[in-house]
Amino acid sequence: MANTYTQIHIQAVFAVKDRASLIRTEWKDDLFRYMTGIIQKREHKLLAINGVSDHVYILIGLRPSQSISDLMKETKIGSMNFINDSGLTKSKFSWQDGYGAFSYSMSHISRVIKYIQLQEEHHKKKTFLQEYTEMLDKFQIPFEERYLFKPVM
Template identity: 30%
Template sequence: MKAKHHKGSHSVYSIYLHLVFVTKYRRQIITDDMLQTMSEVFQRVCGANKSTLMELNGEPDHVHLMIDLHPNNNISKLVASLKGASSRVVRKEFEEDVQKVYYSKPVFWSSSYYVASAGGVPLGRIKQYIQNQNGFD
């Protein structure tokens, strides 16, 4: 997949994020049905933030997301929105399953997360490009 460049009123951008969210205490609770529900929630949250969920998959204790990010987003606020909304919906729609693992605590995700930029050219190439620019002779 090739990175897509978007045009804003005063910018051209291509920002892709790889996010990983883990369940609280790394409990193995995520099912295929939960993953489908999370996908719908993540798509809504991304859309509300002018961003796009490009890919989602996971395992019983974590999920991976790839997001095409709009530049006016604060990453930590977007992550909080994604985790908060998905946690609320999953805890409500899968209440019995979640309570078997988390009892009466209103939790689902660990407070930590992984984020990395994705796509584009390797860092060494960008560094070399910058170094090769004409200086201020």
């Protein structure tokens, strides 16, 4: 889009269905590279990606040519198919419905990148549900507990 100038930074968070611990260390980097490819193919800028066994964080410089909902749908479906087609899990892999999306100003980007890079450390102190509800509260996003990512079974 000629003469369109934007600076839209979105952190997206989504979880494995039923928050099952299915993302394995052995193939997590391959998954993140695949997801990066999906995002970059749509001309968005991936700034950070990381996660643990049951959820993923992504920080994106979002182009206004695609909605965040369309990008999340494409990223989740594409990465789910990658995992299933590659036989990386014994059972069928799925992402849980929904996602969290939070916007940040340029002055906060380095801090968010560091936060995403240190996910393993954060989860030694807090559960994903604690972390996620704190983010929703911090951003003053009203929510109903029944619609939050399901707890680990």
